[in-house]
Amino acid sequence: MFLKKIAESIKNNQYILEKKEINPIVQFINKNSFKSPRIFSDIGEDSASIKNNDKLILLTTDRIKTTFIEKFSFGAGFSSILVSVDDIYACGGTPLAVSIIMSVKDEGISQKLLNGICEASRKFQVPIIRGHTNIHGQCYELNSTMIGEIDKKDYISACNAQEDDKIILVVDFNGKIGKASKFYYDTTTFESSEIVLKKRKSMNVVAKSHLANASKDISNGGIFGTLLQMIKYSNVGANVNIKKIEIPPVLKNNKYDLETYIKMYLTTSYILSAPEKNCSQIIEIFKEYGLDARIIGKIIKEKNLLRINNKKESIDVIRF
Numbered sequence: 001m002f003l004k005k006i007a008e009s010i011k012n013n014q015y016i017l018e019k020k021e022i023n024p025i026v027q028f029i030n031k032n033s034f035k036s037p038r039i040f041s042d043i044g045e046d047s048a049s050i051k052n053n054d055k056l057i058l059l060t061t062d063r064i065k066t067t068f069i070e071k072f073s074f075g076a077g078f079s080s081i082l083v084s085v086d087d088i089y090a091c092g093g094t095p096l097a098v099s100i101i102m103s104v105k106d107e108g109i110s111q112k113l114l115n116g117i118c119e120a121s122r123k124f125q126v127p128i129i130r131g132h133t134n135i136h137g138q139c140y141e142l143n144s145t146m147i148g149e150i151d152k153k154d155y156i157s158a159c160n161a162q163e164d165d166k167i168i169l170v171v172d173f174n175g176k177i178g179k180a181s182k183f184y185y186d187t188t189t190f191e192s193s194e195i196v197l198k199k200r201k202s203m204n205v206v207a208k209s210h211l212a213n214a215s216k217d218i219s220n221g222g223i224f225g226t227l228l229q230m231i232k233y234s235n236v237g238a239n240v241n242i243k244k245i246e247i248p249p250v251l252k253n254n255k256y257d258l259e260t261y262i263k264m265y266l267t268t269s270y271i272l273s274a275p276e277k278n279c280s281q282i283i284e285i286f287k288e289y290g291l292d293a294r295i296i297g298k299i300i301k302e303k304n305l306l307r308i309n310n311k312k313e314s315i316d317v318i319r320f
Helices: 002-011 014-032 066-071 073-090 107-123 193-209 222-234 249-253 276-288
Strands: 039-041 048-052 055-063 094-103 128-134 141-151 166-171 184-186 214-217 237-241 270-274 292-300 305-309 314-319
Touching: 002 305, 002 314, 014 222, 055 073, 066 073, 066 107, 066 141, 073 094, 073 107, 073 141, 073 193, 073 214, 094 107, 107 128, 107 193, 166 276, 193 276, 214 222, 222 237, 222 270, 222 305, 270 276, 276 292
Parallel strands: 094 128, 237 305
Antiparallel strands: 039 048, 048 055, 055 141, 094 141, 166 270, 166 292, 214 270, 237 292, 305 314
């Protein structure tokens, strides 16, 4: 019964449904846009990449929802940097700089947005080098575009999960419930720059070690929304034992159950796929950098299929 409840919760997750709606747009762009041999990776990646000799230039872009801007302006500004930072680190890269586009109707909200943007810029040590502002706009808009870099040989794709890989869930257990939503798990606003950067640099170490086949940071779709994107673009499936998913103590103390937890935006958290022989070393690396990492399932050959189990029985949940 509980397994079915979790399956229904995944299928009805609004953020997962929104991701499915994007597919026709992606397909149209793939078919009709200009292609260049300098592009190393593009659609489906947390950070697209452009060839630059032995290095890759990384690029990611994100939009913050209007309701978030209106209700939690400082947090929206902070998040505009955070989401792009984690996209860059997810593939093993290092952020270099960011550009911001901002449109506001109210001067008070404008200042709070700017305060949040600059606070995150300092915390993640990413300079703001370009942008466009409209301070007398008709609506609220906030977008960030970040560039980074990585050695070409170290790049971890989000689209390279391989059959029989183990699935590793990485979570920062030192977090708290976010102010904006019970579905936001905050691990950064209260920590020092040194701590938040150290934890993210664990992904740099994993990338340089060439131990993982694929990785993604956990964002709006939660654990399963993120995993579904990975298997879709990797053209594989996934089978997850829900009993292997550990809820952080602070959330347990606040009566969070698994159904709620798997819907959360988990900052400083990642999903990786890797050969079984490499998993213990990967888990040790994350432990050294203060993150909890554990195997929760494996990659299967059935394309785009998410299956969940409780060790005794299993359910085919969704084909993305």
